[in-house]
Amino acid sequence: MIECRNVSKTFIQKGSQEVPVLEDVSIDVQANEFVVILGPGQSGKSTLLRIIAGLETPTTGTVILDGEPVTGPGADRGLVFQGYMLFPWKTVLGNVEMGPKLCGLPRDEARDIAMHYIDLVGLNGFEKHYPHQLSGGMKQRVGIARAYANKPRVMLLDEPFGQLDAQTRIFMEQETERIWQTDKRTVLFVTNNTDEALFLADRIVTIEGKLPGRVQRTYTVDLPRPRDLTGKHFLEMRREIIDASVLTL
Amino acid sequence: MSQEATCSAASSSIANETVGQVVDRGPISLGRILTNRWFLHTVSIVAFFWLWDWLARSNVLGAGSSVLARPHEVLEQLAVLTREELAELTLWGHVWASTQRVVIGFSIAAAIAVPLGLFMALNRYVNAIVKPLFDLLKPMPPISWISISILWFGIGETSKVFIIVLGTFVPCLLNAYNGVRLVEPELYDVVRMLGGKRRDEILHVCFPASFPAIFAGLQISLSIAWTCVLAAELVSARSGMGYIIVQGMNLSQPAMVIGGMAVIAAAAWGTTLLVTALERKLCPWKRKIVGL
Amino acid sequence: MTAYREVVVRTPLALKILPIVSVATFFIAWEIVVRTGVVPDTMLAAPTTVTQLLFDKFTNVDPDGALLHQHAWVSIQEAFGGYFLALAVGLPLGLAMGWFNVAEGLARPIFEIIRPIPPVAWIPLTIFWFGIGLPGKIFIIWLGGLVPCVINAYVGVKMTNPTLIQMARTYGASDWQIFRQLCIPSALPMVFGALQIALACCWTNLVAAELLAADAGLGFMITMGRRLAMPEMVVLGMFMVGLTGAFIGVIIDRVEKRLLAGIRR
Ligand SMILES: Nc1ncnc2c1ncn2[C@@H]1O[C@H](COP(=O)(O)OP(=O)(O)OP(=O)(O)O)[C@@H](O)[C@H]1O
Numbered sequence: 001m002i003e004c005r006n007v008s009k010t011f012i013q014k015g016s017q018e019v020p021v022l023e024d025v026s027i028d029v030q031a032n033e034f035v036v037i038l039g040p041g042q043s044g045k046s047t048l049l050r051i052i053a054g055l056e057t058p059t060t061g062t063v064i065l066d067g068e069p070v071t072g073p074g075a076d077r078g079l080v081f082q083g084y085m086l087f088p089w090k091t092v093l094g095n096v097e098m099g100p101k102l103c104g105l106p107r108d109e110a111r112d113i114a115m116h117y118i119d120l121v122g123l124n125g126f127e128k129h130y131p132h133q134l135s136g137g138m139k140q141r142v143g144i145a146r147a148y149a150n151k152p153r154v155m156l157l158d159e160p161f162g163q164l165d166a167q168t169r170i171f172m173e174q175e176t177e178r179i180w181q182t183d184k185r186t187v188l189f190v191t192n193n194t195d196e197a198l199f200l201a202d203r204i205v206t207i208e209g210k211l212p213g214r215v216q217r218t219y220t221v222d223l224p225r226p227r228d229l230t231g232k233h234f235l236e237m238r239r240e241i242i243d244a245s246v247l248t249l
Numbered sequence: 250m251s252q253e254a255t256c257s258a259a260s261s262s263i264a265n266e267t268v269g270q271v272v273d274r275g276p277i278s279l280g281r282i283l284t285n286r287w288f289l290h291t292v293s294i295v296a297f298f299w300l301w302d303w304l305a306r307s308n309v310l311g312a313g314s315s316v317l318a319r320p321h322e323v324l325e326q327l328a329v330l331t332r333e334e335l336a337e338l339t340l341w342g343h344v345w346a347s348t349q350r351v352v353i354g355f356s357i358a359a360a361i362a363v364p365l366g367l368f369m370a371l372n373r374y375v376n377a378i379v380k381p382l383f384d385l386l387k388p389m390p391p392i393s394w395i396s397i398s399i400l401w402f403g404i405g406e407t408s409k410v411f412i413i414v415l416g417t418f419v420p421c422l423l424n425a426y427n428g429v430r431l432v433e434p435e436l437y438d439v440v441r442m443l444g445g446k447r448r449d450e451i452l453h454v455c456f457p458a459s460f461p462a463i464f465a466g467l468q469i470s471l472s473i474a475w476t477c478v479l480a481a482e483l484v485s486a487r488s489g490m491g492y493i494i495v496q497g498m499n500l501s502q503p504a505m506v507i508g509g510m511a512v513i514a515a516a517a518w519g520t521t522l523l524v525t526a527l528e529r530k531l532c533p534w535k536r537k538i539v540g541l
Numbered sequence: 542m543t544a545y546r547e548v549v550v551r552t553p554l555a556l557k558i559l560p561i562v563s564v565a566t567f568f569i570a571w572e573i574v575v576r577t578g579v580v581p582d583t584m585l586a587a588p589t590t591v592t593q594l595l596f597d598k599f600t601n602v603d604p605d606g607a608l609l610h611q612h613a614w615v616s617i618q619e620a621f622g623g624y625f626l627a628l629a630v631g632l633p634l635g636l637a638m639g640w641f642n643v644a645e646g647l648a649r650p651i652f653e654i655i656r657p658i659p660p661v662a663w664i665p666l667t668i669f670w671f672g673i674g675l676p677g678k679i680f681i682i683w684l685g686g687l688v689p690c691v692i693n694a695y696v697g698v699k700m701t702n703p704t705l706i707q708m709a710r711t712y713g714a715s716d717w718q719i720f721r722q723l724c725i726p727s728a729l730p731m732v733f734g735a736l737q738i739a740l741a742c743c744w745t746n747l748v749a750a751e752l753l754a755a756d757a758g759l760g761f762m763i764t765m766g767r768r769l770a771m772p773e774m775v776v777l778g779m780f781m782v783g784l785t786g787a788f789i790g791v792i793i794d795r796v797e798k799r800l801l802a803g804i805r806r
């Protein structure tokens with residue numbers, strides 16, 4: 001479904017310096033698979049996701065989506081941004097229905113779709129609120145609903161829960177799993193949290209901690225869902241991943 | 250930021266509330282009454298008018314009544330002006346004459362400068378052409394254009410409107426320009442991810458995001474507009490509040506001068522409130538900014 | 542970290558040339574418009590004429606009674622007089638209003654009465670009070686600069702992080718100590734912002750004051766140009782006002798950077 005072939009990215013910074021951020025990253029994602037990209041801060045995870053989204057062009061390599069190379073951003077991929085990136089001048093409803101409207105759906109239809117996804121993320125009753133009236137978790141749900149409302153074939157989530165407290169985070173993870181199971185899609189989920197990765201993923205791709213980011217290993221997680229955060233297999237896998245990733249730091 | 254804050258209208262601020270919490274609430278005592286805000290305000294206003302009155306009565310500033318009028322004389326003078334015509338217009342006529350100039354000049358400037366500012370921010374080439382010219386003309390205060398505008402347009406309405414347009418053009422354009430440049434760039438990415446084109450980026454991100462900055466620019470412009478219209482009317486006019494002030498000066502009637510000042514202050518204050526209200530209405534998402 | 546490879550980032554040539562082209566076009570068009578008589582020379586003078594007058598004015602006092610740099614010097618004196626007075630009064634007042642309730646309670650109503658009156662409107666009164674000499678103009682300029690000084694200093698203090706204030710209180714700091722050691726430092730960026738804004742206000746009001754009541758100064762030169770129907774003098778005066786203003790602005794900017802750098806250290 002998504003195929004990153006030898007993607008490398010080098011930024012040119014203000015002082016005219018080249019900063020290599022990604023090197024030779026190859027990832028394969030199957031249809032309806034939940035893949036988590038796990039890596040420490042500053043390892044180029046966001047950059048990778050932006051490349052897949054089409055917001056950045058890779059320096060070398062290509063991203064192939066359903067057999068077609070990605071050349072730019074498009075509504076077939078939905079990106080949930082690391083910061084919430086809601087439009088402060090639009091209400092919750094306005095934010096969510098924006099995608100369908102931009103894709104040319106008529107007003108009523110866009111509204112219905114938006115209401116459906118606002119419902120799905122559990123925000124009914126808050127349609128008329130402005131983003132500054134919402135809590136962090138609620139904002140993130142709006143971001144997720146907004147990406148979903150466009151019915152993209154691929155969902156790209158960039159550390160969506162990075163700014164939440166531990167409890168809300170676990171709750172949101174459960175919600176994400178629920179939403180994914182109600183509305184199956186291919187999901188590429190970026191995080192720096194091993195538990196989160198293990199809880200959600202079908203497959204985990206770890207990225208090395210030093211720039212340029214490289215793929216370190218791939219783990220297949222075939223534990224039954226919903227997963228028990230304290231189960232024996234869960235903890236074993238957790239230890240394995242942590243041991244392997246600490247070595248590279 | 251500082252410019253925005255400088256010109257934001259009077260409103261209670263966030264900081265005001267938070268810093269205010271620090272003041273502890275004790276039982277009512279003499280000290281508390283003496284430091285009560287409203288009490289102090291009253292004292293201050295009474296003292297202001299009393300001092301003014303005393304200065305006017307007691308010739309400290311110079312010879313006799315031709316230097317400063319007493320407060321009640323100013324009020325009487327204003328009352329007279331509402332009844333009797335000065336240069337064929339009552340007080341309201343003069344207020345309207347000035348306001349009209351401000352509104353026309355201000356509208357023309359806003360209508361040109363705001364789109365131009367947005368355009369400059371959106372297109373590097375437009376920016377490269379317009380910015381240097383703008384930088385060249387910007388340091389000249391609008392008031393310094395009065396003379397040349399009289400040479401060009403005579404002393405009629407056109408020259409006054411021209412000054413106002415020039416004066417208000419700068420802040421309108423600058424704020425629109427900066428408003429767009431300060432937009433969070435990832436918001437453009439959001440629109441593109443949702444399937445939007447360049448047009449949508451401008452429509453859904455640039456415009457709304459620069460709204461608050463544009464409004465701040467409009468507020469600054471408005472106070473400049475009043476200064477400009479007044480200066481232009483002081484130099485040459487047959488109507489307007491500046492004319493009242495000039496007449497007061499020529500007739501050595503301080504009451505008329507101060508009356509004119511009071512009226513123009515009120516008018517400036519009123520238009521500021523109007524723009525603030527409009528902003529509240531049009532930008533419901535914007536939280537209060539700290540201001541005096 | 543490894544030393545990254547250096548690369549050269551180019552800006553398109555057009556972007557470098559366009560500003561020059563645009564300014565050049567402006568001046569050439571201006572020259573042509575006047576030379577060909579599209580705009581009569583009673584209304585506008587060509588840039589070359591203005592330049593000629595510029596050099597002439599350094600040695601010739603006619604017809605307005607003073608040399609160019611004398612006019613400029615008078616204006617600068619007035620502007621700086623009013624400016625520094627405005628800083629000296631406005632900043633402490635604004636800081637005090639921001640922190641001390643009594644100061645705010647007493648000063649705010651008067652400030653709110655005076656604020657919406659454009660400083661220009663005071664000109665007739667100051668003529669009554671001080672005549673058309675230096676003090677009257679300094680008063681006008683002072684009024685113009687005062688308002689932004691007070692507002693910025695006030696807002697600066699109000700933006701002090703309330704948590705820090707509460708922390709200081711728990712350490713038993715007095716009002717005065719908090720004001721000195723917490724509020725003033727945190728207001729400094731806003732205060733420095735006021736330096737530029739106040740200067741711009743002062744400069745504008747200077748021109749207004751000189752247009753109406755003066756016997757020397759750049760504003761006076763502009764007025765004389767109009768009275769004598771010499772557009773070249775009007776234009777020269779305007780350019781000098783702009784140039785001097787911009788020059789002072791640059792100096793203030795330097796000072797501001799220097800001072801701010803000192804604080805950061
Ligand atoms: N547009 C850009 N220009 C220059 N450098 C960039 C740019 N975007 C990212 N970088 C650099 O790339 C590196 C990786 O950034 P990236 O945002 O991809 O990391 P990340 O893994 O998402 O980190 P985090 O977990 O903190 O979000 C950083 O060092 C950053 O400075």
Ligand SMILES: [Mg+2]
Pocket residue numbers: 045046047082158159
């Ligand atoms: Mg990131």
